Amino acid sequence: MDDARFTHLAYYQRLVLQIKQQVTAGILAPGEKLPSVRDMAKRSQLNPNTVAKAYKQLEADRVIEVRPGLGSFIATSQPAPQQAELAALRQRFAALTVAIKAAGVDPATVRQWLDEEMGDGQ
């Protein structure tokens, strides 16, 4: 929860990112059960409604699957990004690229960043 890169986000968005990060890093394996909303709320010291909202978002992003009566599990198949999500990410990437170019960062450094960011858990 304390990742400095995410402090400008709402708490539910931070939790979504944190879980996504744990999935890509292999800390959370496909099929693994997530704590209940109540347990996650206690563990992360967050309002249960905030945790529930994060879980809903993760389900919509197909990172987790809800099995009625059993709980929430990390999705067994890697979710293929949806068109709308892909378009939104592309737009944000474009905006970031503008900022990077404007700051005069050379392409080699950017490639290195990309490798570092994409490399984890691959």
Add this chain to the structure above:
Amino acid sequence: MKLTVSGLDKRIAGRAVLQDVALDWQPGEIIGLVGENGAGKTTLMRTLVNQYLPDGGHVAVDGHDLATAPDWRVNLCYVDPSQVFFTGNTLRAIVDDYAVAYPGFDRQRFFAAAADYDLAPNRRFRELSKGYQAVVVVLLSLCSNAPFVMLDEPFDGLDLFIREAIVSLTVDAVADGKRGLLIASHNLLELDGIADRILFLKRHTISHDYRLEDLREKAVKLQLVFKTAKLPDLVREAGRILNVQGRVVTVLFKDYTDELDAKLRALEPVLIEQLPLDLTDLFRSEYDHTEGGVHHA
């Protein structure tokens, strides 16, 4: 179930402490009540449970006015931490008293949770440290099983371990949606992440009602530098300037849309950088305070 407060007034020694206070509150919801010391937080809680008689207005649960239907008061629980009548009693005796007042009182849960903190039933309240007294007050309030529970400065002056324990207890208590909490604090940051809504008690009344997650989702704090010496009108209109250092301006945009982002970028700022947003920023902007002039509640 729903608790509704309308037009609540309270005068103490000829001085207005509460004026026209209104709020709606439902189980499953954690409301933070924030105000400076002396703003009337405790008075509001005491008036809601009729410990103080209101001079005007109504407190109702599902439409039943608590003044004329006192049976419904059992739906509200407030253990006044500054006026505990049971300091000389053992925990067992205190629980016996509360079980008389609250028929749904969960003794088993109380003693199980108390045991986690090595609080035996024969311990006397006044023998406990400040932190453990705070835990007992919170436990009594939550184990009352009242759908509306008020906690007055539950984290004040407590160490991290006790604070975490109290947050866990409160979070656990609302998770099934059957209980709502009203938590008073003079420090907004203490309620960050915990409260669904924040009510600001200011000048005797509730001045603002915010949903923090929504605010944080929409609000953006940016550091901007423009080529021109004069700040573009768009920045002044859409945002609130927190700080100016030469040409570097720090601006808070409460509702930062993609459209606004595009408009700002069209002005070709030399620098546009997002800064971490903390609650004091949102707060400060509400009261026209600039950065550096720290303002709590």
